[in-house]
Amino acid sequence: MHFFEGVFSHLPTIETHRLILRPLRMQDAADLYAYARDPEVSRHVLWDTHKTLRDSRQFLKAAIRQYRRGLPGSFAITLKPSGRMIGTIGFMWVNIDHKSAEVGYSLNRDFWNQGLMTEALRAVIAFGFDELCLNRIEAQHETDNPASGRVMIHTGMQYEGTMRQRLMNKGRYVDVRQYAILRSDPRK
Ligand SMILES: CC(C)(COP(=O)(O)OP(=O)(O)OC[C@H]1O[C@@H](n2cnc3c(N)ncnc32)[C@H](O)[C@@H]1OP(=O)(O)O)[C@@H](O)C(=O)NCCC(=O)NCCS
8 A cells, every 4th residue: 555545546625725636537528628629728738629518527537546556646627616627737757765746736727817727726735735745846838838837936836947848738749847846855
């Protein structure tokens, strides 16, 4: 059993000033589809634009299967007080030996540039250090997606370098900027 296993099969609910982060559920399908069908949202992430509501259901099924297996996964980002699901944020992987992890996120375009992902990422970084006992949390973004880099900087993550053609995304090789925050670094 991994040190984090119980955590991911029972992800907690985390409350921030404007948001509630909670486990994804099948009932999120319509809210997820509302933004996952937007090519501007999916452009810089590794999942494909959802073409039908069925794609969103499949996505949620896979996420819930991850929880059941106790594997690293994502929170739903929901807006207070409506409870509308407007994005996801979570762990792509966790390395137990090195106490390190990578986070990733996406948000409905109607809610960009209000500081919401910065607020969510701060909470997930705190969760990673305090609940998962991590030492290092990484995040990376494509060089032509600078808004994501701004989010990382806002939380205290530090730029560590650019990895050339690190990923193949939607048929093209993309350069990726790597950021990380250590447990000993100041959080912002
Ligand atoms: C990237 C993303 C998560 C940002 O979420 P958000 O809630 O809008 O982020 P915030 O409001 O907390 O911060 C956005 C920052 O980016 C800046 N920004 C927005 N568009 C920008 C652009 N085209 N170029 C440079 N900076 C930009 C904003 O000004 C703000 O920075 P500032 O406060 O220093 O001015 C959101 O745009 C998104 O979901 N994009 C699609 C999916 C995605 O790219 N996910 C990340 C993959 S690495």
